[in-house]
Amino acid sequence: MIGNFPYLVVGILFVMGFVGLVFEKNLMKIAIAMSVVEAATNLFIITLGYRSGGSIPVWTMAGGGSSRMVLPTPQALTLTAIVIGLATTALMLSFVMMIYRHYGSLDVRDVRRLRG
Amino acid sequence: MKARIFFLISILLVGGLLWTGLQAVHPFGIPGETPMDDYFIANAQGEAAANNVVTSIVFDYRGFDTLGEGAVLFTAVISVAALFRKRGHN
Amino acid sequence: MNPLSVVARTVCNLFAWFLAVFGIYVIIHGHLTPGGGFQGGAVVATFMAFLLVAHGGKKMQSWVKKDIFTLMECGGLTLFISAGLLGMSNTFFYNFLAKAGGLFGSAVPIGPNPGALNTSGTIALMNLSVGLEVVGGLSMILLYMFSGAHPEESLGREEAGHDR
C-alpha cells in the first residue's frame, strides 16, 4: 500500500481542491482551491512517469551509462500543464483584483448580482 | 440548502470515481509497456540531436504543444492587459 | 507600494543580477541540462519581481516601458512560429536545422556525453524565442497587476468609469 502512496496523495489533493471550490465563500480562497486542483493534476501526471531506479532523462548527466531512465513524456506534459496553470492562475487573480476594485468585497455573497 | 446537498453528492461522486480509478492504475514506479517513451529515450540524440530528452520532446516531438503553451501564456498576458487597460487608449 | 529599506534594496540590487545571469544560462543550455526557455524565462522574470518589490512600482515604471515587453513577447512568439513555418518544406515544426551543419547543426554522439552547445537545431532557437516571450509576458503580468493594485499611483482616479 505504501508503494501507491503518491496516488493517494493525488486523490486527496484533488478532492480537497474540489471541496474548496464549491464550499469556500472567499474569492481568493476559491482561486487557491483551483491551484490545488491544478497541483493535484500535475502531480498525477508526473507520478505516472516514475520508473524505480531510473535516472534523469538527460544524457549530459546520465553519468554511469545507465540507459534506464524515468519516462520523459510525463515530464514534458507536466511542463506544458504547469505553464498553462500559471497562465490561468494569473488571469484568475486579475479577475479577483478587478472584482474587489468593483465591489469592495471578496465575499461571493456580496458579489452575486447576477440573477440565476 | 438544496445546493449544498448537490455539492456534497458531487464531491462524493468525484472522490469515489478517483478512488476506484486510481486503484486500477499501474503500481507506482513500475509502468507496464512503454513503447513511446523508450522510442524517445533511444532516438532523441539521433533524430533531434539534443542531449536533454525532455527538451527534445517539448520542442521537437511535441513542439506544436509548446506553441500552444506559449499561446496560452500570451493569451493570459493580453487578457490581463485588457482587464487593466487604460481608458481612452485609442 | 513603498520602497524597502536601503539594506534590502542593496541586497536585491546585488542578487537580482545573479538571477538574470542564471536565467540566461538556463535558457541557453536548455537542450543540454534540465531547464529550457520557460524555466529560464521565469527565473529572469523573477529579476523583475525583485526590483519591483525592492524599489517600489513608481521607480520601476520610470525605468522600463511596457512597450518593450510587449515587443519582446510578440517578437518571441513570432520567432517561434516562424521557426515552425520555415520547416514547412517538410512539415510544420520540422527540425530543419538539426544535423544540417550550420547554426546549432552538429550531430551528437549517442549515449552519455558532456554535450556541445552547437547542437539540437531548432530546439535551441525555440528555447531562445520562448525565453524571450516568457520574460516579456511574466514581466508584463507583474507590471499590469501592480498598476491594477495601485490605481491611484499610475492610472488616476477617473479610471473606474464607463468605457464609452
Next chain:
Amino acid sequence: MNWQEHLPALLLAVPLFGAFIAPLTVLGGKGLRNAWFLFVSLVFTVVAFLLWARVGAAGPIIYVMGGQGWNFALPSGMSIPVRILMEVDAFSAFMVLLSAVAAFAGALFSINYMERFSGVEKFVSLYFLMIAGMFGMEITGDFFNFFVFLEISSVASFGLVAFWRDRGEALEAAFKYMLVSTLGAMMVLVAVAFLYSRYNVVNMAALGKVIEWGMVEKTALVLFLTALAMKCGAVPMHMWMPDAYAEAPAGVTCALIAVSQASLYGLFRVCFTIYGTFMGSPIIPWVIIVLGVLSMFIGVSMAVIQKEVGRLIAYHSVSQVGYMLLGFGVGLLALGDARAMADYGFTALKGGVFHIVNYTMYKGLLFLAAGALYYATGSRNLNDMGGLGRQLPKTMVLFMIAAAAIAGLPPFNGFVSKLLIYESSFAVHPILAVFAMVTSVLTLASFVKIFQTAFLGPELKKFKAVREVPGSMLAGMTVLAVAILVLSLFPTWSLNHLVEPAAKALVDQASYIGAVFATAATGGGL
C-alpha cells in the same frame, strides 16, 4: 510537393500568427488594425473552406507535426505514432467550416461594434486566439494537444467575456465561466493521464485501436463526459452559459457558440471514435439522452421568464444544446447494432449533425441581432423596448429569419433537423419526442414575444433618434442570414453534401483509425 497537404497546419498557423502580430498593429492606427482583423479572418475562412473541400474529395487526411513528411505517421519499427498528428475527417472538416463561417461573421460584426471600446487591438488578438483554439480542438488527433487548445480557447474567451471590464456583471460572468471551464479542463487532463498510464499513448487513433473496457477506461470516459458536458453547457452545470453569453460583446458570443460546439465535438469524438463499439454498456448513451432532455426542458422553461434579450436567447442555447445531445445520444445507443442504426440511429445522427450547423448559424445571428439592438438603443431590457421595426428595418428582417429558423417553422432549416430528431427519438421512446416537441412550442412562444415587444407596437418617443446600425454589423449578420437561407432552401443538397458525410465519418471508427495506420503501411515517407 503539394501545398494543399499543409492545409491543416495553415489553418492553425494563420490565426495564431494573426494574434501574435495584432498587438503591434497599434502602431499603425485604427485603419491598419481593422484591415488586419478583416484580412486574417478572410484568410482562415478561405483555408477552412479549402480544407473542407479537400476532405470531401480525398477522405480523412492526416498531418504529422514535425515529421519528415506530412504522412510519415509511424516512425520505423514503431506501431504507434509518437509525434502530434492532426487528423481531419469529414466530421472535423464540417465543424471547421461552420466555425469559420460563424467566426468570420462575428469578426465582420465586431469591426463597427467594438469602436466604442478602448484597447481593440487586444480584442483582435484574443479573438484570433480563441478561433485558433477552436480550430485546434476540431482538427487535432492527439489528446494532450486537444487539452492545450481547449485551454487556449477558454483562456481567450475569459478575457473576451470580461472585455467590458467596467461592468461588474461581465467580470462575474467571466469568473464563473473560468471556474467551470478550468475545472473541466483539469478533468480532461486527468482523463488523458489515466489513458496514458494504461496505454502509454496519447494519440486518438492509436487509442481507438487498442482500447478495452476496463476500470481505467471507464474512469477516463466518465471524466471526459463530465468535463465536456460542463464545457458545452448541459444542464447540471449550465449556469455559466447565460451569464457569459449575455455579457460578452455580441461578436464574441457568435464565436463563443462555435467554441462550445467544439467541446461538443470533443465529446462525440471521444464517445464515437475512441470508445465507439468498445463501449460495453448502454448507460453512457442513456446518460447523454437524459442530459439532453433535461437541458432542453429546463433551458426553455428558464428562458420564457427572462426579461433581458441576451439572457433570454442564452437560455435558449441551453435548450438547443439539449437537442444535439438527444440526437447524438440516440445515435450512440444504436452504435454497434446494424439494424437499429439503419432503423433510427443514423437519422438521429444526421439530425444532430444538421442541428449543430443550424444552431450555430441562427443562434449566432440572434446574438448579433440582439447586439445590434443594444448598440442602437443602449438598452438590454425587453420591457423598455418597442416599435423599433420602423427605425431598424434591416435588423428586423434578419432577426425574423433567425427567429423563424430557431422556432422550427416549416420552410426553415431548424424544422428539418428537429424533424429528424423527433422521428428517431420517437423510435427509442415516445416520451423523448414529446419533450422535444413541447420545447419547440415554448421556443416559438418566447421568440414571438421578443419579436413583438421589440419591433412591433407603437413607436416610443425615446427611440426617435435611433438609426439603423452601421454597415459592417449588417454585413456580419447578412453572412449568417445567407447561410441560413441556403440551408433552408436547399435542404436536400445540404443533407447530402454537408451533413451525411459528417454523420458517416462519425460512425466510421475504422476509417479514422485506418487513416493513421494505412499511410504508414504504404511507405509513408517523403
